[in-house]
Amino acid sequence: MASPLLCVLLYLIRHLAACHAATARDTITPGSPLAANETLVSGGEGNFALGFFTPPGANSTYLGVWYNKVSLRTVVWVANREAPIAGAVGDNQGATLSVSAGGTLAIAAGNKTVVWSVQPASRLASPTAQILDNGNLVLADGVGGAVAWEGFDYPMDTMLPEMKVGIDYVKRKNRTLTSWKSPSDPSPGPVAMVMDTNDDPQVFIWNGGEKVWRSGPWDGVQFTGVPDTATYSGFTFSFINNAQEVTYSFQLQRSTWVEAARAWNLYWYAPKDQCDAVSPCGPNGVCDTNNMPVCSCLHGFTPKTPAAWALRDGRDWCVRSTPLDCRNGTDGFITVRHAKVPDTERSAVDGCLTLEQCRQACLRNCSCTA
Numbered sequence: 001m002a003s004p005l006l007c008v009l010l011y012l013i014r015h016l017a018a019c020h021a022a023t024a025r026d027t028i029t030p031g032s033p034l035a036a037n038e039t040l041v042s043g044g045e046g047n048f049a050l051g052f053f054t055p056p057g058a059n060s061t062y063l064g065v066w067y068n069k070v071s072l073r074t075v076v077w078v079a080n081r082e083a084p085i086a087g088a089v090g091d092n093q094g095a096t097l098s099v100s101a102g103g104t105l106a107i108a109a110g111n112k113t114v115v116w117s118v119q120p121a122s123r124l125a126s127p128t129a130q131i132l133d134n135g136n137l138v139l140a141d142g143v144g145g146a147v148a149w150e151g152f153d154y155p156m157d158t159m160l161p162e163m164k165v166g167i168d169y170v171k172r173k174n175r176t177l178t179s180w181k182s183p184s185d186p187s188p189g190p191v192a193m194v195m196d197t198n199d200d201p202q203v204f205i206w207n208g209g210e211k212v213w214r215s216g217p218w219d220g221v222q223f224t225g226v227p228d229t230a231t232y233s234g235f236t237f238s239f240i241n242n243a244q245e246v247t248y249s250f251q252l253q254r255s256t257w258v259e260a261a262r263a264w265n266l267y268w269y270a271p272k273d274q275c276d277a278v279s280p281c282g283p284n285g286v287c288d289t290n291n292m293p294v295c296s297c298l299h300g301f302t303p304k305t306p307a308a309w310a311l312r313d314g315r316d317w318c319v320r321s322t323p324l325d326c327r328n329g330t331d332g333f334i335t336v337r338h339a340k341v342p343d344t345e346r347s348a349v350d351g352c353l354t355l356e357q358c359r360q361a362c363l364r365n366c367s368c369t370a
C-alpha cells in the first residue's frame with residue numbers, strides 16, 4: 001500500500017496453520033455487534049480477520065479486513081475509507097459494527113454517531129454479517145443465505161482471489177481498484193485500475209488525469225501487454241466478456257507471503273519500464289528497451305521529424321514512407337513479434353472471424369488499418 005503502484009496482494013493458504021484461533025466468531029447478528037476491542041475471524045482456514053484499526057501514523061479509526069495469519073498486518077479492505085472515526089482505536093473503545101433487525105449494517109463511533117452504513121434493498125428476515133474465508137464481508141439473510149450486499153463489490157487497492165475487477169451490468173457495479181492516499185490514509189488516492197469497455201476491453205492504470213499503463217486487450221489466455229501472466233504457475237487468470245459482465249479475476253494455489261523474510265514477495269508490477277507506459281513512442285513507433293534510443297519506426301515508416309529523432313526524442317511519431325496503395329491491392333501485413341498490441345479503445349470487434357477472414361476484411365476496406 002505504501003507503493004504508488006497497485007500491488008496485487010495475495011492471500012496464503014495452509015502454510016502458517018499453527019496459529020489457528022478456533023474460538024473467534026465470524027458472524028455478527030442483531031443484538032451481538034462487534035466491539036472495537038474484538039475481531040471477527042473467518043471460518044474454514046481462518047485466513048482473514050475483520051476489526052477496527054488505526055493505520056500507522058494516523059489518528060483515525062477504520063473498520064478493515066486483514067490477513068489473519070500474516071504477522072505484518074496487511075489491510076486488504078476498508079469499509080469506511082472515506083468516513084473515518086476521529087481519534088485512534090484505543091480512544092474509541094465504544095465503537096461498534098452492528099447489524100439492525102431490518103438488516104442495516106452500520107459503523108458507529110464511540111460517541112454513537114453512525115459514520116458508515118449500508119442498507120439492503122429490502123428488509124432481511126434474519127440478517128447476518130459474516131467475514132468469509134476469501135476476505136469478503138457479506139450481509140445476508142441468514143448465514144449462507146441470499147446475499148444482500150458484499151464488500152467484494154467495493155474493492156479498495158487490493159485484488160484478492162475470487163474478487164472481480166470490471167463491470168457487472170446486472171448488479172450495476174463498476175469495480176475499480178484505487179490506491180490509498182498514503183500509508184496512514186486509506187481514502188482514495190490518485191492511482192486507479194479501471195476496466196475500459198470501449199470496443200475490445202482492456203485494463204488501464206490512471207494516475208490523476210493521466211493514463212500511465214494499459215494491459216492491452218485479452219487474447220483468450222492473457223492480456224497481450226502482460227505476457228508474464230501466462231507463466232505464473234499456480235495462478236489461473238480469467239477474463240469474462242459477455243452481456244452480463246466484463247471482469248477480470250484470478251485464482252491461486254500458493255502463497256507469496258514470505259514468512260521467513262516477514263515480507264510480501266512482489267510478484268508482478270506495472271508499469272515495468274519506459275516502454276510499458278501508454279504510447280511512449282507515438283503512433284507507428286516501436287518501443288524496445290534493448291535499443292538505444294528506445295524508439296524506432298515500424299517497418300515502412302520514417303520519423304515525422306527526423307531532427308527530433310536525431311536528438312533521441314522519440315516521442316514524435318512515424319509516418320508512412322510510401323502512401324498506401326489499397327485500390328491496386330498491393331498492400332499487405334507484416335508481423336511484429338513480442339509486442340503489446342495497439343490500443344483497442346477505437347477498434348472493431350467481431351468474434352466470429354478467423355485471422356485470415358479478418359485480414360481479408362481489412363484489405364477490402366481502404367479505411368482499415370491493422
Ligand SMILES: *[C@@H]1O[C@H](CO)[C@@H](O)[C@H](O)[C@H]1NC(C)=O
Nearest residue numbers: 035036037038092093094095
Ligand atoms: C472490550 O470492551 C468492552 C467495553 O467496551 C469491555 O466490557 C470488554 O471487557 C472488553 N473486552 C476485552 C477482551 O478487553
Ligand SMILES: *[C@@H]1O[C@H](CO)[C@@H](O)[C@H](O)[C@H]1NC(C)=O
Nearest residue numbers: 084085086109110111113115
Ligand atoms: C462523534 O464522532 C464523530 C466521528 O468521529 C465525529 O465526527 C463527531 O464530531 C463526534 N461528535 C461529538 C459530539 O463528539
Ligand SMILES: *[C@@H]1O[C@H](CO)[C@@H](O)[C@H](O)[C@H]1NC(C)=O
Nearest residue numbers: 058059060085086087088091
Ligand atoms: C487524536 O484525535 C482526537 C479526537 O479527534 C483528539 O482529541 C486528539 O487530540 C488527537 N491526538 C493527536 C495526537 O493528534
Ligand SMILES: *[C@@H]1O[C@H](CO)[C@@H](O)[C@H](O)[C@H]1NC(C)=O
Nearest residue numbers: 167174175176192194195197
Ligand atoms: C467505470 O469507472 C471508471 C472510473 O471511475 C470510469 O472511467 C469508467 O468510464 C466507468 N465505466 C463504466 C462502464 O461506467
Ligand SMILES: *[C@@H]1O[C@H](CO)[C@@H](O)[C@H](O)[C@H]1NC(C)=O
Nearest residue numbers: 324325326327328329330331
Ligand atoms: C495503382 O493504380 C493507379 C490507378 O488507379 C495507377 O496510376 C498506379 O500506377 C498503380 N500503382 C501501382 C503500384 O501499380
Ligand SMILES: *[C@@H]1O[C@H](CO)[C@@H](O)[C@H](O)[C@H]1NC(C)=O
Nearest residue numbers: 347348361365366367368369
Ligand atoms: C471500414 O473500416 C472503418 C475503420 O475501421 C470502419 O469504420 C468502417 O465501418 C469499415 N467499413 C466497412 C464497410 O466495413
